[in-house]
Amino acid sequence: MADMTPTAPTRPRSLVIASAFGTGAVLAYFGGLFGIYFSIRADAMAWGTQWFPEGAIELAPGGMNMATMAVSAVTMGWAVHSVLNDDRVHAYLALALTAVMGIAMVNQTAFYIADIGLPIDTSQATTLMFVIVGSHLVMVSIGVLWLGLLLLRALGGQDTSRHRDLVSAAALYWYAATAIYAVIWIGIYIAK
Amino acid sequence: MTTTDSDASSSTAMEEAITSTDPVTLAKVWAMGGMTAVLAGLVAGLLVSLERLDLEGAGIFGSGDELFQFWSAHRVALVLLGVLPMLIALGTTIVPRQCGANTLLFPRAAALACWTWLIGAGMTVVGFLVDGGLGTPDGGGQRQATALTLMGILLVVGGLMVAIMCILSTIFSGRAAGMGLGDIPYLSWTTLVAGTIWLGMLPVLAANAVLAYVDLRGRPAIRFGAEDAIWEQLSWVFTHPAIYLLALPVLGIALDAISSATGSEPANRGVLLIATAAFGFLSFGAYAQSFFDTPGTPIMEEAIYVLAAFAIVPVALVVLGGVLDLLRRGGSSLGPRPPASVVLSVIAVLLTVVGTVLGALRVVAPWDLLETSVTGAHFTLIVGAAIIGAVAGLNHWGQELLGSPGSPGMILLGGLAASLGVVLIGAADAVSGFLGQADFTGVDLATAGYPDSATAALNSISTLGAVAFLVAGLIWAVAGVKHLAAEPGGTG
Numbered sequence: 001m002a003d004m005t006p007t008a009p010t011r012p013r014s015l016v017i018a019s020a021f022g023t024g025a026v027l028a029y030f031g032g033l034f035g036i037y038f039s040i041r042a043d044a045m046a047w048g049t050q051w052f053p054e055g056a057i058e059l060a061p062g063g064m065n066m067a068t069m070a071v072s073a074v075t076m077g078w079a080v081h082s083v084l085n086d087d088r089v090h091a092y093l094a095l096a097l098t099a100v101m102g103i104a105m106v107n108q109t110a111f112y113i114a115d116i117g118l119p120i121d122t123s124q125a126t127t128l129m130f131v132i133v134g135s136h137l138v139m140v141s142i143g144v145l146w147l148g149l150l151l152l153r154a155l156g157g158q159d160t161s162r163h164r165d166l167v168s169a170a171a172l173y174w175y176a177a178t179a180i181y182a183v184i185w186i187g188i189y190i191a192k
Numbered sequence: 193m194t195t196t197d198s199d200a201s202s203s204t205a206m207e208e209a210i211t212s213t214d215p216v217t218l219a220k221v222w223a224m225g226g227m228t229a230v231l232a233g234l235v236a237g238l239l240v241s242l243e244r245l246d247l248e249g250a251g252i253f254g255s256g257d258e259l260f261q262f263w264s265a266h267r268v269a270l271v272l273l274g275v276l277p278m279l280i281a282l283g284t285t286i287v288p289r290q291c292g293a294n295t296l297l298f299p300r301a302a303a304l305a306c307w308t309w310l311i312g313a314g315m316t317v318v319g320f321l322v323d324g325g326l327g328t329p330d331g332g333g334q335r336q337a338t339a340l341t342l343m344g345i346l347l348v349v350g351g352l353m354v355a356i357m358c359i360l361s362t363i364f365s366g367r368a369a370g371m372g373l374g375d376i377p378y379l380s381w382t383t384l385v386a387g388t389i390w391l392g393m394l395p396v397l398a399a400n401a402v403l404a405y406v407d408l409r410g411r412p413a414i415r416f417g418a419e420d421a422i423w424e425q426l427s428w429v430f431t432h433p434a435i436y437l438l439a440l441p442v443l444g445i446a447l448d449a450i451s452s453a454t455g456s457e458p459a460n461r462g463v464l465l466i467a468t469a470a471f472g473f474l475s476f477g478a479y480a481q482s483f484f485d486t487p488g489t490p491i492m493e494e495a496i497y498v499l500a501a502f503a504i505v506p507v508a509l510v511v512l513g514g515v516l517d518l519l520r521r522g523g524s525s526l527g528p529r530p531p532a533s534v535v536l537s538v539i540a541v542l543l544t545v546v547g548t549v550l551g552a553l554r555v556v557a558p559w560d561l562l563e564t565s566v567t568g569a570h571f572t573l574i575v576g577a578a579i580i581g582a583v584a585g586l587n588h589w590g591q592e593l594l595g596s597p598g599s600p601g602m603i604l605l606g607g608l609a610a611s612l613g614v615v616l617i618g619a620a621d622a623v624s625g626f627l628g629q630a631d632f633t634g635v636d637l638a639t640a641g642y643p644d645s646a647t648a649a650l651n652s653i654s655t656l657g658a659v660a661f662l663v664a665g666l667i668w669a670v671a672g673v674k675h676l677a678a679e680p681g682g683t684g
Contacts, residue, residue: 014297014365021357025395032396032478036403039484046486121411131406 019169023176026139030180033135037128038187044125051125052192053118061112062189065105066181072101073178076171079150083159083167091154098174099147102140105181109137129188136184139177146170210307213299215288218306219281219593220676222355223586225310226277227665227672230579232317233269234662236262241617241655243635247643250635257332261325263632264423265317267430268326270575271438272348273313276390278582279441280352283359283383286589290377290448292368298358305354312347319344327422329634335408338422342405345426349398356387356394374465378451379585381465382444385472386437393434396478400425424483431567432551433500434477435574439544442581443468443511446537449588450515453534454522458514467510474504492555492562501555508548515541532604533588539611540581543618547573550622559626564641565633566625569618576614576661580607583668596678602671610664616657620650 044051079094081087113133120130150170153159159167209217240263243252253259288296296302319325324337326345363384367376373384404425408417415421428434447464451457458464480491491497515538519526526534550570554561561567583603590598625631627650629643 014361017365018298018357018361021360021391025353025357025391028392028478029395029399032399033403035396035479036399036481036484039486043486120406121414124415127407127414127416128403131403134406135402 013165013168015165015169016172019172023173026173027176027180030132030135030183033128033132034183034187037132040124040128052129056116056118057189057192058112059189061108062185065108066185066189068101068105068108069178069181072098072105073175075101076174080164080167080171083154083164084161086161088154088157091159092151095147095151095154099144099151102144102147106137106140106144109133132184132188136177136180139180143170143174143177146173213303215284215296215299215302216593218302219285221306221310222277222281222284223593224672224676225313226274226281226582227669229269229273229277229313229317230275231662231665231669233266233274234658234665236266236269238655238658238662240266241651241658244633244651245648245655247629247633247640247647247651248637253635255330255332256634256636256639257328257330259635260328260423260632261320261323261333264326265320267571268316268320268345270579271430271435272345272352273316275438275575275578275582276352277309278579278586279383279386279438280355280359281593282379282441282445282582282585282589283387284355285593286585287359287380287383288362288366289592290380291363291366292371293362293366296358297362297366301354302358305351305358307351308347309351309355312344312349312351315344316341316348317344326426327419329420329632329639331419333419335419338419339405339408342401342408342422345401346398346405349394349401353391353394353398356390359383360387360391374462378444378447378464378468379441380444382441382468382472385469386440386475389437389472389476392476393429393437393478397426397429400481421483425481428477428480428482430571431480432477432554432570433475433480433497433504435571436475436504436544436548436551437472437477438578439540439547439574439581440468440472440475442537442540442544442578442585443471445581445585445588446515446541447511447518449531449533449537449584450518450522452588453531454518454525456518456522456525458518459521460514460517464511464514467507467514470507471504471511474500474507493557498555498557501552505545505548505552508545512541512545531588532600532607533584535604536580536584536587536607536611539607540577540584543573543577543580543611543614546618547577550618554625561625563631564625565621565629565631567631569621569625572614572621573618576610576618580610580614583607583610590675594675596675598675598678599671602667602674606664606667606671608664609660609667613657613659613661613664616660617654618657620654620657624650624654 041051075094075098079091079098082090082094118126120126147170150159150167153166209221239252240259243259253262284296284302319337319341322337323334324341325333326341327333327338363376363380403416404422405417407413407415416425447458480497482491485491547570550566550573554566554570586593587598587600587603624643624647627644627647628641629647630639630641633640
């Protein structure tokens with residue numbers, strides 16, 4: 001028993017694998033919604049029907065949210081890097097910053113949705129938009145809760161380079177949330 | 193293994209079942225729940241068949257809407273509440289053992305999935321029974337009950353997805369060191385392929401259900417939540433090509449069961465792995481949503497849809513070839529009375545092949561069969577094959593699941609009755625479809641498509657098939673209850 005350091009398990013990435021399947025399922029969910037959205041939108045455009053009322057969708061809130069999510073993806077990467085290097089202080093900072101940006105994104109979107117002046121039952125376009133944006137809000141909220149858990153674990157010294165799977169799994173999920181928002185930003189806020 | 197099993201002496205069997213994270217206990221819940229749903233679905237199917245005996249008016253049901261609720265309940269019960277849970281029962285217990293894993297990964301998540309599914313299944317059934325369901329053609333259902341059904345479907349889908357994630361994670365990262373993905377047994381391989389595709393399709397079904405639910409609640413529906421639109425948005429799960437995915441694990445069950453009984457391995461393992469993977473990928477059906485058709489280009493007439501229907505036939509034939517090769521090389525060791533699991537799994541593969549052929553005929557444009565009862569015949573053949581195959585699997589691995597082999601005689605008897613029923617329904621409905629009978633016949637001749645008068649006799653044959661299938665379900669249920677009651681320890 002010269003070396004008491006436990007050997008790494010042969011297939012240690014079960015959390016990351018499960019997260020990949022879960023994230024894949026979430027991507028499929030949004031893929032379904034985007035497929036419906038763009039299909040109906042294309043038909044409406046082909047028939048010359050108005051999709052959203054002129055000026056109803058503003059660019060700035062979507063752009064700010066996109067910037068927030070993009071920066072949060074970078075801070076999430078910082079968190080993974082810090083945990084990999086057992087840099088606890090930077091890990092606290094990165095996880096907290098990512099969570100705060102997630103909360104800011106939820107706040108901005110909720111404010112804009114309340115302010116937009118487009119009831120959900122105005123048209124197919126608004127119903128789809130509310131479902132897509134609302135689903136993404138739920139996704140980000142789950143991500144924020146997950147980050148909170150990670151932060152608690154980090155404060156307890158449990159997120160280390162040997163036990164980094166939960167951070168990697170959360171990062172995968174968060175990157176997917178950012179990628180999905182990129183499609184929302186381009187497809188709904190920019191292309192309208 | 194992470195379990196929360198309490199001391200057997202201080203807890204009842206029910207408490208133990210509810211709090212357990214033991215894969216075998218969960219598998220029992222999945223299997224019993226699935227079998228109960230199959231029985232309920234078969235009862236609904238028989239009632240619909242009886243109603244079809246007179247296409248000119250309502251005999252059993254009060255209206256076309258009520259008939260539609262049972263017609264759609266029949267399909268939902270068999271697929272989402274019946275066959276899939278039975279396959280997950282095998283995936284929860286047998287797949288980890290086949291892969292050399294100590295147990296199923298994430299057992300608490302697996303337990304959560306199981307009970308979420310069960311609660312969702314209960315809500316779905318109640319939703320159908322209180323005049324809800326997944327919409328009606330004439331909008332005669334109760335909106336609140338329809339919303340309840342949709343919520344139930346969402347819970348069912350959520351439970352199934354989490355269970356599939358646990359199984360797939362076990363295959364990927366829980367299997368024994370040195371065992372490659374290409375080395376895992378056929379059931380595990382087909383479960384891996386089917387599970388991956390299900391994880392791509394079930395979320396899309398959830399997206400459809402969420403859209404319908406949000407639009408349905410609280411105000412007049414814009415489009416997605418309209419009573420006459422809900423079923424059409426969800427119906428892609430119950431037809432070609434998505435329906436084939438139910439039969440994929442059955443192909444794996446057949447190869448494993450025959451291989452085990454004959455003591456021989458398929459000579460062309462690589463080909464069979466590729467063929468079963470191709471079968472899975474050709475079954476991806478989330479794109480085939482006719483509700484969102486662009487005017488002038490219906491998805492069911494698009495090349496990808498038609499091509500998938502034809503391409504899956506030779507793929508299924510390759511798997512059948514593998515099964516026949518196994519029987520040819522090791523059939524002599526089976527003796528005069530081969531095991532029930534072998535007989536039933538061979539029947540399941542044959543029905544799957546016949547189903548794929550009918551599926552290919554269905555999409556031939558000049559025959560215009562897409563909206564006819566050929567679609568129902570296709571559904572019955574494939575789902576029937578999946579049910580028979582799943583029962584074969586439960587019988588084959590019964591010893592490992594419950595510690596005793598059960599009643600193979602009753603399982604075989606039920607399987608033969610089910611096969612007779614599936615063949616009668618499939619053949620009669622297929623011919624009726626060619627004679628112009630609609631898939632959903634309603635309670636008047638116009639909805640039935642003004643079919644040829646010969647369909648009256650064919651519908652009688654189909655009803656006999658539905659009776660035989662239901663009898664099979666009852667025999668299996670009795671065999672299952674006897675098996676559980678005889679289980680060592682009597683925890684069933």
